Amino acid sequence: MIKIKDIEKTYSKNSVETKVLRGVTFSVQRGEYVAIMGASGSGKSTLMNIIGCLDRPTKGQYELDNINVLQLDDDAISALRNKKFGFVFQQFFLLERTNALDNVLLPLIYTDEYPADAIQQARKLLVNVGLGDRIEYFANELSGGQQQRVAIARSLINNPDVIIADEPTGNLDSESAAEIMKIFSRLHEERRTIIIVTHDRDVAGNAQRILELKDGQIKG
Amino acid sequence: MKITKNIALSCKLLSAHKLRTALCISSMTIGVAAVIIMVSLGRGTQKRILDMIHDMGTNLIVVNAGHVTLLGGRATQVTIATSLKIADADAIKSQCTSVVDAAPENRSKMNVQWGSENLKTDIAGVTPAAFRIRNIEIQKGREFDSVQNDAGQRVAIVGKVIVDKIFHGEDPVGYQIRIGGSYFEVVGVMKAKGIDANGVDRDDRILIPLKTAMHRLMRVTYIQKIHIQVADSTQLKSAETEIRELLRERHRLGDKPDDFTIQNQATLIRAERDSSRAMTLLIASVATISLVVGGIGILAVMLTVGRERRKEIGLRRAVGARRRDIRTQFLLESLIIAGLGGFFGVFLGTLSSFLASKIVDLPVVQSWDAMGAGLTLSFIIGLIFGIYPASKAATLEPIEALRTE
Numbered sequence A: 001m002i003k004i005k006d007i008e009k010t011y012s013k014n015s016v017e018t019k020v021l022r023g024v025t026f027s028v029q030r031g032e033y034v035a036i037m038g039a040s041g042s043g044k045s046t047l048m049n050i051i052g053c054l055d056r057p058t059k060g061q062y063e064l065d066n067i068n069v070l071q072l073d074d075d076a077i078s079a080l081r082n083k084k085f086g087f088v089f090q091q092f093f094l095l096e097r098t099n100a101l102d103n104v105l106l107p108l109i110y111t112d113e114y115p116a117d118a119i120q121q122a123r124k125l126l127v128n129v130g131l132g133d134r135i136e137y138f139a140n141e142l143s144g145g146q147q148q149r150v151a152i153a154r155s156l157i158n159n160p161d162v163i164i165a166d167e168p169t170g171n172l173d174s175e176s177a178a179e180i181m182k183i184f185s186r187l188h189e190e191r192r193t194i195i196i197v198t199h200d201r202d203v204a205g206n207a208q209r210i211l212e213l214k215d216g217q218i219k220g
Numbered sequence B: 001m002k003i004t005k006n007i008a009l010s011c012k013l014l015s016a017h018k019l020r021t022a023l024c025i026s027s028m029t030i031g032v033a034a035v036i037i038m039v040s041l042g043r044g045t046q047k048r049i050l051d052m053i054h055d056m057g058t059n060l061i062v063v064n065a066g067h068v069t070l071l072g073g074r075a076t077q078v079t080i081a082t083s084l085k086i087a088d089a090d091a092i093k094s095q096c097t098s099v100v101d102a103a104p105e106n107r108s109k110m111n112v113q114w115g116s117e118n119l120k121t122d123i124a125g126v127t128p129a130a131f132r133i134r135n136i137e138i139q140k141g142r143e144f145d146s147v148q149n150d151a152g153q154r155v156a157i158v159g160k161v162i163v164d165k166i167f168h169g170e171d172p173v174g175y176q177i178r179i180g181g182s183y184f185e186v187v188g189v190m191k192a193k194g195i196d197a198n199g200v201d202r203d204d205r206i207l208i209p210l211k212t213a214m215h216r217l218m219r220v221t222y223i224q225k226i227h228i229q230v231a232d233s234t235q236l237k238s239a240e241t242e243i244r245e246l247l248r249e250r251h252r253l254g255d256k257p258d259d260f261t262i263q264n265q266a267t268l269i270r271a272e273r274d275s276s277r278a279m280t281l282l283i284a285s286v287a288t289i290s291l292v293v294g295g296i297g298i299l300a301v302m303l304t305v306g307r308e309r310r311k312e313i314g315l316r317r318a319v320g321a322r323r324r325d326i327r328t329q330f331l332l333e334s335l336i337i338a339g340l341g342g343f344f345g346v347f348l349g350t351l352s353s354f355l356a357s358k359i360v361d362l363p364v365v366q367s368w369d370a371m372g373a374g375l376t377l378s379f380i381i382g383l384i385f386g387i388y389p390a391s392k393a394a395t396l397e398p399i400e401a402l403r404t405e
């Protein structure tokens, strides 16, 4: 469902150009669980942001479900992010002063039609990630692992095609990380498409396929 | 994204950041209150001038004994002269061609007594001409006439304050009251006029015949003032010259300066207008400054908020918010702030201008359009100062926003 071809990304800062991605080509099938690994600074986040339509490549082609993503305007891309992707970030990115339930509901605010049973759905997702007793808690009243589980519940509320997780366990201890990975494995069993970036070999081991980013290209 | 959802979202966000919201709202409140006070004061000033014209009577010239200046719109005697006489008033009336009538007057604060009640009030000795020239109407009883005046009869026409405080609301006509050391018969009650533009209660007053006042109470041979009515407003200037020449001749001034002051209605009104204009200008500038400060307050808060909230904006964009949604959210926030600030401002402005009129005696008139103007203004400011931060927030790329530390 995801087809990426010859993607290049060049950052220019103070008129110094850095070519981070130099022709990345790969594709991901529906229901696949893919891990992307690579050294720090190798461009993993850059690639993930392009896949998640948070950023645009300098060059290359990107097809999502046969849609040429790079031709869409900003509104269409916003809608695409809303419907097709669920994001899980290393820094969780929850809204402060907002409880777990409202954080999970956030993506629904920006959908065309707000489902009537939104609150039940959100509660169910929170229960599924083991936070049934933390629904009314504010983000700052939750542990890192709990916050990341809220973020996962949030990424699922729109029933997305692809879950994009950039180092979801990077800020967590090994125990919390293991729980998070268990959730991802379960999501994989539910036939969701997952792309995960990690430094951790063990974490990557959960995936069906591991891609190695090196010198701006995919190896292996 | 529906507008109702948007409003709910903005309210939620505003209430989550109470201090920030309160700061914004209060700066808006102060600005709007200032505008309301300004408009009310402007209205009040206008009304004061109209009141003054009505109170004085039309086409009026006032001759004051001695030298008089205007202090805060009120004629205040600076030097006392004893040269102005009743005969001067008679001469003005009979000899000046443009003069219709002249009403000489002497007034003094004196003690009034009835039974065990006691009050210090303004005793005005007037001739019957004053009733017409100065728009004095009688509500009960009757005026006194020139026969009574010439005979120095002890009759009195009392104002409402006297009726209320001395007679406890009873009809006093026919009663005997003591003014100074003499008994007077109350023959009439003046129609209530209320507080004048200068804060003087026009009902706290007793009219008695001028001759009675001069001979029995004040024991003087001179008068303080003559109110003169001119036939036509175009003749005010020429009448003034005529009166001046006549009085100078009668007082044998030769090349000495005037021992009287002539004011005509036009100069009185101009003086009033000048003094109130200075006040209005002062308040207008204070109001403008506070409004701008209020607006900048909102701008500053919205901008810092924008910066502080880059991550939030990034996240919202990442989960599907369009630029338009972010913009609407920011705009709604500033409009809600402006609306609430405007509401409180209208309240505060109305209250404080009301208090100002009661305590410091500023001429204030409350009006709906002042409140409307205040509210509208707050929304306009909310829009103007909301649009910039809103569009700034909206142009942020999701990835830039998320990356900010």
Ligand SMILES: Nc1ncnc2c1ncn2[C@@H]1O[C@H](COP(=O)(O)OP(=O)(O)OP(=O)(O)O)[C@@H](O)[C@H]1O
Binding pocket: A011, A012, A013, A018, A020, A038, A039, A040, A041, A042, A043, A044, A045, A046, A047
């Ligand atoms: N906005 C930017 N402007 C300039 N250079 C950037 C920008 N974002 C990333 N880079 C550069 O691109 C390179 C790749 O960054 P990226 O964040 O994709 O790495 P990464 O593989 O995710 O690293 P890590 O494992 O440490 O997260 C880095 O050298 C970084 O300095």
Ligand SMILES: [Mg+2]
Binding pocket: A044, A045, A046, A166
């Ligand atoms: Mg990274």
